[in-house]
Amino acid sequence: MCDFDCGLSCVKRGVTCPYLTPPDHGRIIYSNVNKFGSRATFECDMGYVLEGAKIRHCQGDMWWGPSDNVPYCIKEVVCGHPPEVLNAANDAPTINCGSPGQLKNGYMTGERFDYPNMIAFFCNEGFDLIGDATTRAISMCNENGIWLPPIPRCERKSCGTSPFVNNSYMLVSSKEGSLTNVMFNESVEYSCMNGYQLYGHSRLTCDSSGNWDHYPPNCKLFSCFDPKKLFNGYIESVGEKLVNNGYLLNSTVMFRCPFNYTLRGSSTAVCTNNGWNPSIPRCENFNTCPVPELPVGARYTKFHPSIQSINDGQYLEYVCPPSKTPSRGKIACRNGSIIPRLPICFNGCKLYLLMNYTNIKFTKLSVRHHERVYYSCYDNNSVPQTNVSIICINGHLSEKPTCSQRDVFITSDPLFDQNIVGTTSTPKMMLQSPNLFSFNKTCQGGQFSHDQRCAVSCKEHPPAILNGRAVFRSTYHGSVARYRCFPGYRIENNYHKLTCHHGKWTPVQPPRCSPIFCINPGPLINGKIFVLLHDRIPALPIKSEFRSYIPNVGHGRTIQFECNQDYTLVGPTGWTCNHGRWMPAERPRCLIENHVHPNIIFTGR
Incomplete structure (x- = not known):
């Protein structure tokens, strides 16, 4: 590329020059900050004039040229008419070549257009000087008032004809562009023909040096491997087969298994850009399972009685009688065995048939297998000797309910x-x-x-409370009922229990459960806070901006953090109020984004 006075040379990409110190009473204007090729123009404040070169350029040696002389601003001094000399006259003429005008797609340096001053010309990035002064790009005003060599022009660099890629289609990015003469900043898009796959970059761009930014891609014939390498059965080919034991794109194969084997997977596969789809199946030993007998009253669904066995992988559904559980069940054949081993229908418990429990009162008279039932004693002078709840297990109670006389x-x-x-x-x-x-x-x-003490039991359960529940084991004298609040609530004043005292629960007033709140999280600097609402229809959460005047947030509520543009969120993306505390405990921050400079790439011709 052109390195100004140095001529054409190879320059490292990403070259920068140190920033210059502005002169006193003046300033520096950069055309492209401190990058290679940037133009630094020195200007002075009003009342001051510049001494030295007005323009310097960032060269390939990472310094500002063309000279090391540092321009400076001095106070402007205005001279009057030249002094009169007796018997003499000042008649020296001034030779002026005039302004050469603007250089399209480029710029020039130099302020004086009279003899014998010179002007240097430069092209913008991606353009070449065309003319007689293509080496140093300098014109001089001669004694005849003419700029020599003539003023050059700047033309856009060309990468020439786009590289040809076999079995591909090419398209230039610009409407005026041509595939035979691709100019600076124009691109060529490559796409492969059907059945071929592209390797490399699909887009080539002509850069400022007149070279392509990437090597051209390749379009290679795409094929899938021969599935016989993985399949242990027979293959029937539908598509064209290649010489190298592969299959062309969009080819289809069908899979077959030998006798006494069953196919696991799809019976067909298609060659796609991602390989065989679906994946290659396999052949497994063909095992059958005899159909087991069902318990009395149960029956199979969608099953003919003449079928004596089912194949490996198949399953059967059965229905139990209404009085048994489960209501429906399923068995499957796996490697010649029934899973689960036997179909089972569990019996329920008919408590109304248990006539020997005349002094016991059950909460339900018919319960299913594994269902829990509670009981109490008819006689107020009797109490259960064991737990007040028992479980039905396949038609029998887990333990015998018993009542004994109490004090x-x-x-x-x-x-x-x-x-x-x-x-x-x-x-x-x-x-x-x-x-x-x-x-x-x-x-x-x-x-x-003086052996024993007696008192009257409480006839009622402990009183219920809002947003909580009572936990107790009995209603006898001296029994304690402890209250627990639901999640998001807490007991007021740490008062959480009642005691049965001579037939009454004391104190009379039960505990209260008050809601727990999280305090306002405060503002998010350089960001916003949103609250997620889950209690509306449809069930998808609705995001609403959190108002700063809201004093607190209820248990289970979730807030979300988002940073403003050009800021990055560091920390959690949201908080959830959990029993009066925001979780997680880390507080998020919005930090300004730092853009990392790309790595410098060394290139050359």
């Missing part, structure tokens, strides 16, 4: 103790005195003892 608690005082003489009491009927200094008495065998 009856009666609260008394000293006056009542005096009047209890002659009172008939059941065995283990106990009296409890509310007086702190009195003692607890048990009515047993006509006499009171």
Whole structure:
């Protein structure tokens, strides 16, 4: 490429020169910052004139030429008329060649157009000087008032005819362009003919040095490998087969398996740009499974009774009787075995048939296999001896429900103790005195003892609360019901339980569950915050801008962060409010993008 006064030479791409120091009372204007070929024009403030070269250029040696002399600005001095000399006259004529005019697609340097000054000419990037002064591109005003050599012109560089690629189509990017004379900044697009695949760059561009930016591509005949290398059966070819045991693009093959083998995969495949589609199948041993018998009352669906076996990979569906579970089931044949091993229909439990449980009350009289049922005792003086819930397992209960007589608690005082003489009491009927200094008495065998205490149970379950639930095991005297809030709520004042005391739950007022909020996250500098709404129709989330005046955000809500243009998000893309805390804990930031300079590429002719 042209390196100004140096002539044509190979210059490293990406060459830059150090920025120049502006003169005092002046400034520097760059045509293309500090890159190679850039023009630095020196200008002075009003009242000052420039001493030295007005224009310097960034050369291939990474310095500003054509000379090392640094121009500077001095105070302008205006001289008057020349002094009068006796018997003499100042009649020296000035030879002026006049302005050479503007150089299209280029520029010139030089301020004076009179004899014997010179002007240098330069072309813009991607253009060549055409004319007599193509070596140094300098014209001089001679004593006859003529610029010699004549003013040159700048023409766009050409890469010549576009490279020919076999089995391809070519298209030039510009409407005025020609495939026989591709100019600077024009491109040629290559595409391969049907059945050929392109290797290399599909687009070539004529650069500023008059060369192509990439090597031309190749269009090679595309083929898929012979599937016999992977398939263990027979292949029937539909498309044309190549000599090198491959198949042309869009060729189709069909796969067949020998007797007693079954095909796993598709029976056909097509040769595409990505290879065989779908992938190559395989032949596996052909195994059958006998159809197993079903439990009483069950039946197969979409199945003929005359069929005695099913092939490997096939499955059958069956339906259990209405009283059994599951309602539907499925078996499959895998490598000669039924999976699962046997079809099963589980029996439910008919609790109304259990007549020996006359003093027990169940929550349901008919339950399915693995279903849990709760029970209680009819007699208020009886309690369950085991868990209050049991499970039905294939027609039988997991354990025997049992009720036993419990203690009856009666609260008394000293006056009542005096009047209890002659009172008939059941065995283990106990009296409890509310007086702190009195003692607890048990009515047993006509006499009171000090062995046991009695009190009245709570008839109702603990009261329900909003946004929470009560967890308790019984309603007997002294039982404790603990309250738990749903996610996003917390117990107020750390008061979370009630106690059954002589038939009443105390305290009377149950706990309360208050919602938990996350505080306003504050603004995102150089970005915006959006809230995702999931509670609308359709079910897809709706993004709405988060308002700064909103004081807090409810549990489970999600906000999203986005940065403004030219900024990059560093950190999480969103937060979720989880029990009063934003998760994750890291706070995002919007940082300005840093554009990394590309690597310098060394090229030459």
